[in-house]
Amino acid sequence: MPVRPTRVQLLVTCLIDRFFPETGEAVVAVLERLGVAVEFPDTQTCCGQPAFNAGYAEEARGLARHTIDVLSASDAPVVVPSGSCGDMVIHQYAELLADDAPYAARARALAARTFEFTQLLVDVLGETDVGAVHTGRVAYHACCHGLRGLGVDAQPRALLACVKGARPCTLDEADVCCGFGGLFSVKLGDISAAMLASKLDRVVASGAETVAVTDVSCAMHMNGGLRRRGSGVRVRHVADLLAATGDS
């Protein structure tokens, strides 16, 4: 991205939209603080990844086309506060729509201007210190699709390192899956829960009060387990931490 964009479109993701709207607002707050205007095409729904991962290609294609249509009304770059949905749009759409040449071409064009939230901040906008303040011990867990699909790792770590008041904690095996995996978490619920237990043992051992992640799906999973074990540790989207400036 040669020119610093002055406006972006937000693909908020269906999970943030319906479960964690304040995280969506945190993303908007951080971007506006950096002087980037946010557009929100409000007919967006789901990117189609649940269907894609379950093997329902036709359903996934329908949602991919819908999302491409919704995000094509504007030519502004797209920001996604999720490595998982970001990977879907950036890497899977074009392959999924390979037999539909017009949409495949639009999918490639969309992929080229779509960025995961921390990638947009660090790689595109060149920002690491966004003026955030958060007091407490903070660890970082690397969500799988962002890490291995998009190469998101250094960006959130750099952003967190600039948060005033945050004392970094090391989370061992930070790049091992928490066991969410979408439908996997209920289809193979006991394996998923065993993976979560291993992850949460390490979270607790890290001594962190807050674990930052780039996907609310993983946060939802880990928080569900932490609540069930009666732990006070909380997992939060990195945008939630970056939005807080200390003035209320």
Place this chain on the structure above:
Amino acid sequence: MNASAVPFYRRVEDALANAPMRRAVQRTATHVLHTRAAALSRLDDADGLRDRARAIRAHTLSQLDRYLDQFVGTLETLGGRAYFAQTDDDAVRYIRDLVRTRGLRTAVKSKSMISEEIELNPALEADGVRVVETDLGEFVVQLDEDRPSHIVAPILHKSKEDVARTFRDKLGATDADVADVPHMTQFARRVLRSAFLEADLGISGVNFAIAETGGICICTNEGNGRLTTTLPRVHVALMGMERLVPTVDDLGVMLDLLARSATGQKLTVYSNVLTGPRRTGEPDGPEELHVVIVDNGRSDVLGGELAEILYCIRCGACLYACPVYQQIGGHAYGSVYSGPVGAVLTPALRGLADFHDLPQASSLCGACREVCPVRIDIPRMLLALRRRTVEEGESPLWVALGMQALGWTAKRPALFQTAGRLAAAMGGLAARDGWMQWMPGHLGAWTRSRDFPVPAAESFTSRWRKRHPKP
């Protein structure tokens, strides 16, 4: 390679309940992953070497016919014989015929996954042949009438105490014999030595066959491969038809990565290349060498969307790296090949009817792809198999209904918002401070061990619209 009689969910339950097995698997997996990373980091350009290895595998498979022909030709020049087995039965029949016509009585075996795939041991034993596994791990598996749980480390699921018990119960070992691992190794060695001296048939796998020289490369860490392939008068080497490299230089690339990925070693201790049987004037070696090249479904995989799985060099790194394998071990997969590679290879070779659960047993985290020395994109193929599962009608009804409902409503933004509001209202009724401890039906698999959040009463979309009213 038949499907297990026990359903997948029961095998998973059993595995998750087996705490000692899970501890053993997790301890070894963590250790090997660290030594693997260290061994690779000592290479000047590990990533470049992996790219080269991948290119070699891709090239070899793109011209497999040619390289198989070349290999068979060079092997025969050296005095070896090749047999091309289309099915597992063909391979077993060929070896049984050899045993009968040559009057063979005792077989020593070094480790071979393909012998497990074609279920060779029971067939030979039914013919009255004594079969002795000489890889230490496989030796223990055989004594226990167990199955290997990892393609490189067959007794990954056992502790040293388990092995000591086996040696005591099955072989009458004394306390001194099983005092520690070196003593147990010496004990096994004494038992195996007599089998080696007695054997008239040696059965081995093949890590790589070299087309240009007709050589077969066999890697072992215990030296049992050398004895297996040189002492008995007949040597049968079993190989999957994809396990070829064109040249000796290519072999070098593969060996550099195989040991590092499998065990974190620079090189497997005994990496031997055998070129034909004993020649006139040579003191050692078998009188006959038969290389059994097994197809058993591989031809059908070549050229299709799963062909890349045949790049696999059986290092086992993806098993160690897989967080699912780390929890359930190898046996739960119910197939000879377990872990991520098995979840693709088994249904690729044997179909989805019996094995459609395996591609679901993944969170698609991608750790397997990250550690694969030849960069096989296993998640991509798991997704392809999930699509096939849907096409073949093996996907459960509740998933089908859920995904169709998602596909239908999410194309209708207003309806999608309404459905979300409805879910929020219903969830609110069942919740305590914003989280549910119980959910109905299949969703209960979540709340058995985790709380689930209630959807927000007002979505981001709705909040945005209020703050940004349209003119």
